[in-house]
Amino acid sequence: MKVVGLISGGKDSIFNLHLCKYLGHDVVCVANLHPPITPPLTHEDTGDEMDSYMYQTVGHEVVPVVAEALGVPLYKQVETNDLVYHHETGRDDEDEVEDLYDLLVTVKRAHPEVNAVSCGAIFSDYQRLRVENVCQRLGLMVLAFMWRLPQDRLLNWMIDTGIEARLVKVACMGLDERHLGQTLSQLKPYFTKLHNQFGFHVCGEGGEYETLTTDCPLYINGRIELGDTRVVKHSADVYYLQSSNPHLEPKNDAITTDWKKACKSLSVLDGLEYYEQDYPRLEDEHEHFTMQAPVSTQCYENTASHQHAATACLRTSSTTSVAMSNSIDVLSVPPTTTLEPSCEITNMDVIQQCRYVLEYITATLAPSSEYEILYVEVQVSDMSSFAAVNEEYCKHFPAVNPPTRYCIQTDLPQGILIRFRILAIPSAQAVVNTLHVQSISTWAMSCIGPYSQAKRFDNGGLLMTAGVLGLIPHTMSLPTTGWQYELWLAMRSLHKITNLMSSEYTVLATLFIAGRTPLIPAVQLAAKYLNVDPSSIMGLRLPALPKGASVEVSLINTAHSTDAAINVSVYVGESVEYLLDGLAPSNGALSQCTPSLIYYDVTRYEELDIYDQLPTDIRNSTAMIPVREACIGTARHSLVMFRNDIRYC
CATH class of the missing domain: 3.30.1330.40 (RutC-like)
Structure with a gap:
């Protein structure tokens, strides 16, 4: 399929693009909804971070550099609407999902060959249902390969695939501004400890944290350096990282450019091994027994009385x-x-x-x-x-x-x-x-x-x-x-x-x-x-x-x-x-x-x-x-x- 990737720059949207590419789909372009741009902020300002159940907005200033690293066109639109979705009708002109509809209409005009949308939803029905609703109206398929994957397995998959994602927002007990900028691989043991202590979601599905992907196998034009950053206090116990001059840096020549080798952890999807691990196949005592199906039979003639x-x-x-x-x-x-x-x-x-x-x-x-x-x-x-x-x-x-x-x-x-x-x-x-x-x-x-x-x-x-x-x-x-x-x-x-x-x-x-x-x-x-x-x-x-x-x-x-x-x-x-x-x-x-x-x-x-x-x-x-x-x-x-x-x- 020809795919447009909905991206925030975070680990979920970027990793789902890896799954799309590995499974044979062609990522044509990426699209992003961002909050209204505000003037430069002081340290005490809350910034242009928007609370949305639908999209990640923190780190949106880095998204153009993400698209540059991916080597595909980027389409952006300001998010102006709010959370007023009516599930019974599936749409409301003032719901934030209508911004997505307008964005995908723009993408379709520029790339009429696009027939699928990559979505990084894992457990959020709110996000999945709205993306599906918009795509159904536009005749697009939704590719959400991470949907309901166990979070511990998914986190390991991301790290093993070479996703270098850094925390750019923290919003839960156990995380504070000191953890901003650290990578998933660095924090994985600590995440496991927090999970064992009080049910912390290791992939951040409870809103515990948000990330920005600074390197991955799909970044063909370089890795992302955040440049000058500062910590913004959004509210009590909620902090996020803002970058003023994000840019690309060349990758180390020692890093492999062989796609299949870089993503070897995804090879479990080449056959049915993933599903065997997830739900074991039972053996049948008649494993090799089949039978010839009966031949087609003659239907009866219709009569007036049957009406x-x-x-x-x-x-x-x-x-x-x-x-x-x-x-x-x-x-x-x-x-x-x-x-x-x-x-x-x-x-x-x-x-x-x-x-x-x-x-x-x-x-x-x-x-x-x-x-x-x-x-x-x-x-x-x-x-x-x-x-x-x-x-x-x-x-x-x-x-x-x-x-x-x-x-x-x-x-x-x-x-x-x-x-x-x-x-x-x-x-x-x-x-x-x-x-x-x-x-x-x-x-x-x-x-x-x-x-x-x-x-x-x-x-x-x-x-x-x-x-x-x-x-x-x-x-x-x-x-x-x-x-x-x-x-x-x-x-x-x-x-x-x-x-x-x-x-x-x-x-x-x-x-x-x-x-x-x-x-x-x-x-x-x-x-x-x-x-x-x-x-x-x-x-x-x-x-x-x-x-x-x-x-x-x-x-x-x-x-x-x-x-x-x-x-x-x-x-x-x-x-x-x-x-x-x-x-x-x-x-x-x-x-x-x-x-x-x-x-x-x-x-x-x-x-x-x-x-x-x-x-x-x-x-x-x-x-x-x-x-x-x-x-x-x-x-x-x-x-x-x-x-x-x-x-x-």
Whole structure:
């Protein structure tokens, strides 16, 4: 990618540029927001340092020299706005983030080839969310490779890579003006001591200190000398260093100019070693076993009666606060809707069908109505349409706190090119926490599109994750070493997500597989990663998954096993009659009209035949997913009905 680096001159922004370059990205230019320039100060003046949760402003007078050392153009802008960001809307014209927007617009005009932004965020959601918001509006990717790296490991990485960063601001107990100008390598033992004494953040993520990078492998034109400096007292116990004549000095000839050699500590990112150290890969007893995927099956012919087999609706049972829809597609949307298509339904392409159905959903069930949508299931008849569908999908869901989502290819009935199922909660009852990380990092698979990694609702009770692929996080590409590696990486991402959301107890996992991946061995290996019995995992074989992946995993989790009572009634069998035997009115199942989900083996059943055998109440509250193979744990089944009832303790 062609990258603009957001820099303050500090260790974080400069080290992330090293990671960008090492991973093959091209740093085209750098950009900086700085405070208004003030006249020369006396020793007692507080100077032009601004307190910002978003940017480091101390040392801004050295930034032009940093750009000179890097050998790339610098774009600067005065920071004029304040902290008035509204998370619900994602923007405010008077927020400091709008200064960043204007700065990046200037960069894009000068360098239209730029398509990514380097961001030095480590743990600050405040900073990450705002950079992501601006970049999403400008169509730019965010590269934040240090996001949520352990601070002790990151500090060692910086020092080992040759980052010479000096303290230019101190603002905590244990640090004072005597420490200004000292390097990270000099202070590392002292930082460790402070951490052991009172939880000092060794990378300064608690605002303990700020730095200026005076030398590093990326400085190709020399190292930075600060020249004449003076200490400024900003406030009680807060001091910073100001330089009046920073300049470049030639580097020692003995210092290597070999990039790879200088950054050899980053070689752990060349393969999967970093992720192995972080989340060990488990061996599978079927390590070398694969199977030939079933051949494509013939879908049934659509009939007029199928158009009204089930009308799109959102239902809850009498014992749950969560509402689930049945299958919503062009043939289930009520024909009386005012959102008539511009052409006959049978002639609509996948984008027209997608638009038609999503307009119905957003008009009747969207967050603007009485429900907040938490989760969206997308089935497509052909995964090659995924990019176009995703583009249309973006227009109908919010960029801020969007629902979680998974997308799968299924053998949909003829005439249906796309189908949705949604899960929602009444807006009046909604207590929802959202995790949506769009930045590319080493942390976990990013969600660049309009969907979140996870939603946790009901005061922290239940967590639902998006469908997660086994992508290498920092490249967002699939490994070439087989389905076992994909499953491992998917589970690693899910581990990071559920850990961050404090919901690590898995109640139910859905494992989608495609290609030559063996179903039962994949379920067994997934159970080992999740530390659950295989019966907690639903395994489903499908024709295809996004990006040509072999596996995709979605979880329902809680913080503890006692947090929520999730009653998932499962009925399996070889016929609809057998399934219905378990739904006798005597147990109250029918009267509750609990939303149901039926997975059926498309090689053995036709959807219309199943619908025709279902009682009306069940038919109108049932979603259908055609699969090519299904199992619960290690037991294969050709017909499975889930009736979900979520109750909170």
